[in-house]
Amino acid sequence: MLLTQLNKGERATIIDLSLVNESVRRRLLDLGISEGSQVCLQCKLPFKGPCMVENCGQSLGIRLQDASYIKVEKKC
Amino acid sequence: MLNIALIGNPNTGKTSLFNNLTGTYQYVGNWSGVTVEKKVGIIKNKKGNLIDLPGVYSLSPLSKDEAVVSNFFVTETFDGMINIVDASQIERNLLLTLQLLEFEKPVIIGLNMTDVAKRRGITINEQLLSEKLGVPVVPVIARSGKGTATINDLLTDDLKVDASFTLKYGPIIEESINQIIHLLPANLSIPKRWTAIQLLEGNAEVRKYIRSLGDGAGIDSIIQATNEQIADETAASNTSKWIYSVRKAFIEELIQSSVVTEESENKSLTDKIDKIATHPFLGIPIFLATMFLMFKLTFDWLGIPLSDILDGFISGSLTTWLTNGLNTAGASDFIKAVVLDGIVAGVGGVLVFVPQIFILFLLISFLEDSGYMARAALVMDRTMEMVGLNGKAFIPMIIGFGCNVPGVMAARTIETPRERMLTILLTPLMSCSARLPVYALFVGAFFAKYQALVVFSLYVLGIVVALTLAKIFSSTILKGEFSMFIVELPPYRMPQGKALLRSTWDKGKGFIKKAGTFIFGGSVLIWLLSYSGPAGFDVPMDDSFLAMIGNVLAPILAPLGFGTWQAGASLITGFLAKEVVVSAMNIIYHVPNADSLQGLLSNEFSALSAFSFMVFVLLYVPCLATVATIRKEAGSVKWTWFSVVYALVIAYVLSLVIYQGGKLLGY
Ligand SMILES: Nc1nc2c(ncn2[C@@H]2O[C@H](COP(=O)(O)OP(=O)(O)OP(=O)(O)O)[C@@H](O)[C@H]2O)c(=O)[nH]1
Numbered sequence: 092m093l094l095t096q097l098n099k100g101e102r103a104t105i106i107d108l109s110l111v112n113e114s115v116r117r118r119l120l121d122l123g124i125s126e127g128s129q130v131c132l133q134c135k136l137p138f139k140g141p142c143m144v145e146n147c148g149q150s151l152g153i154r155l156q157d158a159s160y161i162k163v164e165k166k167c
Numbered sequence: 168m169l170n171i172a173l174i175g176n177p178n179t180g181k182t183s184l185f186n187n188l189t190g191t192y193q194y195v196g197n198w199s200g201v202t203v204e205k206k207v208g209i210i211k212n213k214k215g216n217l218i219d220l221p222g223v224y225s226l227s228p229l230s231k232d233e234a235v236v237s238n239f240f241v242t243e244t245f246d247g248m249i250n251i252v253d254a255s256q257i258e259r260n261l262l263l264t265l266q267l268l269e270f271e272k273p274v275i276i277g278l279n280m281t282d283v284a285k286r287r288g289i290t291i292n293e294q295l296l297s298e299k300l301g302v303p304v305v306p307v308i309a310r311s312g313k314g315t316a317t318i319n320d321l322l323t324d325d326l327k328v329d330a331s332f333t334l335k336y337g338p339i340i341e342e343s344i345n346q347i348i349h350l351l352p353a354n355l356s357i358p359k360r361w362t363a364i365q366l367l368e369g370n371a372e373v374r375k376y377i378r379s380l381g382d383g384a385g386i387d388s389i390i391q392a393t394n395e396q397i398a399d400e401t402a403a404s405n406t407s408k409w410i411y412s413v414r415k416a417f418i419e420e421l422i423q424s425s426v427v428t429e430e431s432e433n434k435s436l437t438d439k440i441d442k443i444a445t446h447p448f449l450g451i452p453i454f455l456a457t458m459f460l461m462f463k464l465t466f467d468w469l470g471i472p473l474s475d476i477l478d479g480f481i482s483g484s485l486t487t488w489l490t491n492g493l494n495t496a497g498a499s500d501f502i503k504a505v506v507l508d509g510i511v512a513g514v515g516g517v518l519v520f521v522p523q524i525f526i527l528f529l530l531i532s533f534l535e536d537s538g539y540m541a542r543a544a545l546v547m548d549r550t551m552e553m554v555g556l557n558g559k560a561f562i563p564m565i566i567g568f569g570c571n572v573p574g575v576m577a578a579r580t581i582e583t584p585r586e587r588m589l590t591i592l593l594t595p596l597m598s599c600s601a602r603l604p605v606y607a608l609f610v611g612a613f614f615a616k617y618q619a620l621v622v623f624s625l626y627v628l629g630i631v632v633a634l635t636l637a638k639i640f641s642s643t644i645l646k647g648e649f650s651m652f653i654v655e656l657p658p659y660r661m662p663q664g665k666a667l668l669r670s671t672w673d674k675g676k677g678f679i680k681k682a683g684t685f686i687f688g689g690s691v692l693i694w695l696l697s698y699s700g701p702a703g704f705d706v707p708m709d710d711s712f713l714a715m716i717g718n719v720l721a722p723i724l725a726p727l728g729f730g731t732w733q734a735g736a737s738l739i740t741g742f743l744a745k746e747v748v749v750s751a752m753n754i755i756y757h758v759p760n761a762d763s764l765q766g767l768l769s770n771e772f773s774a775l776s777a778f779s780f781m782v783f784v785l786l787y788v789p790c791l792a793t794v795a796t797i798r799k800e801a802g803s804v805k806w807t808w809f810s811v812v813y814a815l816v817i818a819y820v821l822s823l824v825i826y827q828g829g830k831l832l833g834y
């Protein structure tokens with residue numbers, strides 16, 4: 092599934108970042124987010140605004156568009 | 168003399184440590200990208216210089232501030248590094264550390280934010296970490312200064328190099344590294360292995376540097392071939408990914424052995440505040456409410472009463488003392504006139520607004536240090552995206568409320584050149600503190616009951632005009648598809664009293680300095696021009712050179728509602744610094760204090776033309792210092808001229824619309 096399909100507060104593991112735009116992916120890697128990272132969708136802003144994602148205690152904001160290219164697997 | 172560079176991820180407390188080790192003050196704030204240029208200070212132990220640099224995640228730059236660091240590595244010589252590592256985010260911080268260790272220079276790791284890590288239940292065995300990496304690891308709390316003495320002691324003349332650290336990247340990469348090393352110039356000033364690895368990773372700055380030394384075609388083809396080989400033979404799709412994963416695996420092992428994390432599931436304060444600050448619907452209203460509150464404080468509640476007291480002092484006691492002093496010293500009438508009518512009226516007329524300006528700076532410093540800036544960027548991103556910018560551009564704009572110069576500089580953190588240029592061009596529309604005295608003067612005279620509201624409306628107008636122009640520019644002259652936005656949201660931190668005062672003073676200092684230079688010089692000049700005319704000295708002001716200059720502009724300004732030579736002359740001199748508009752008015756109308764100037768102004772202006780005048784002052788041209796900064800940051804004379812001209816045009820048009828429209832509506 093996609094990162095944007097998670098509900099607020101749900102955790103998941105990132106499985107594929109290859110569709111994400113090159114520069115955006117570079118930044119994600121910089122922030123320590125790569126395939127295998129655990130993330131939690133903290134909130135989505137309205138009107139297709141960016142969403143807030145947490146990883147290892149670090150929150151970051153990322154555009155909905157970019158997030159929708161990130162494939163994740165929900166933790167059960 | 169040692170030259171020690173401070174390197175680390177953004178927002179990890181490098182500048183805080185710099186301030187502690189050098190005993191100076193550089194800009195600190197709780198978001199990524201506060202420091203955007205190299206700053207040098209002398210270490211307290213007098214052993215050498217400390218160099219503060221912008222924060223970076225890796226040595227391959229994406230944005231302009233990051234390029235400053237890569238550039239530093241390839242072109243400057245230094246003796247060692249202090250690598251600041253955020254203990255609460257140690258995993259990703261170490262990715263950079265590995266690249267630094269490869270540089271074969273002495274490294275001291277400052278393990279910062281140990282207080283935060285402790286609260287999160289993270290315990291780091293720094294002894295073990297130090298053994299594994301082969302460098303000293305010193306736990307510190309840069310904010311309070313704990314542990315900085317140890318670092319200070321380590322900075323001695325015989326910093327020892329420990330070149331024992333090498334991370335092996337597997338056969339394919341190692342082979343390519345060897346090949347590249349052979350092709351590099353023999354007398355290369357930077358370590359060859361490091362250079363080879365950076366080239367393979369795709370570090371654009373290093374590549375540019377190597378190319379500048381000679382033909383790099385051989386190296387390029389090795390890089391190309393390695394990329395293909397990695398893609399074919401490994402799970403990674405390119406070299407940089409492979410290198411990343413090797414580093415990551417190394418770090419994971421390191422962490423396994425030396426870091427213990429206890430799960431602590433209590434909700435932090437940050438989560439609670441974020442529930443409100445980035446609330447889906449309340450986010451933007453909260454931002455506006457915060458701003459409005461700022462103006463209420465700056466004007467109605469605190470600022471005005473304080474500046475009234477100051478005004479009383481300057482126009483009362485101070486003037487009396489000066490007059491007596493000058494009389495006793497037997498000063499000539501000319502000198503007396505320069506001092507009392509020129510300097511006291513001009514500089515004093517601006518200084519009375521110091522309380523308002525300091526309160527505004529204090530509030531901005533609070534916002535900066537709390538962690539709200541990144542949230543504002545997040546909340547505004549959608550709006551900014553629609554006008555062709557991204558949320559990060561909002562941070563330079565907020566900083567611009569204090570002063571446009573650091574605002575324009577802050578645009579360096581924006582990754583895409585197009586968006587950065589737009590931000591540089593539009594930040595000067597943010598109403599900086601220098602415009603505040605002008606507003607204070609006019610709202611006091613014409614909008615006594617609604618001071619905060621009227622000033623607030625001007626700030627909002629600045630933002631609205633900037634966003635509208637962003638839309639226009641980005642769909643005409645600065646077109647481009649690509650836009651990106653990722654922002655780190657740091658935990659909220661309660662700003663500390665002392666740090667807050669330091670930061671307020673640091674901003675306010677600039678204002679006082681300006682009072683002693685631009686405003687002083689401007690005042691003397693204006694006074695001289697008003698004192699002399701074609702007929703000689705001590706002419707009636709209406710026959711002075713100043714009136715002649717102002718009269719040229721008056722007919723042009725008449726449709727805007729302020730077609731007097733006085734308005735024209737003060738606007739011209741306002742290009743020096745916007746406060747000078749107020750100085751000029753004080754000198755021209757030659758009144759003892761702000762109260763009586765306000766009384767006089769109400770004969771010359773109506774409420775409508777006063778508003779139109781304020782709008783014009785808000786928008787008309789960036790001040791001299793800002794223009795110089797735009798020139799430096801945009802790196803283009805053409806764009807610098809553009810920033811001046813478009814501002815003039817937009818100011819004229821808007822003031823015209825407001826004045827003529829207002830008249831039609833019967834104001
Ligand atoms: N709790 C805590 N906060 C700290 C510590 N050190 C710094 N801070 C805070 O962290 C924030 C960032 O500090 P800076 O010194 O501006 O960080 P920087 O690394 O220079 O940041 P950039 O210039 O953006 O790269 C500020 O709000 C500091 O007050 C620390 O040891 N503990």
Ligand SMILES: [Mg+2]
Binds near residue numbers: 183195
């Ligand atoms: Mg800094």
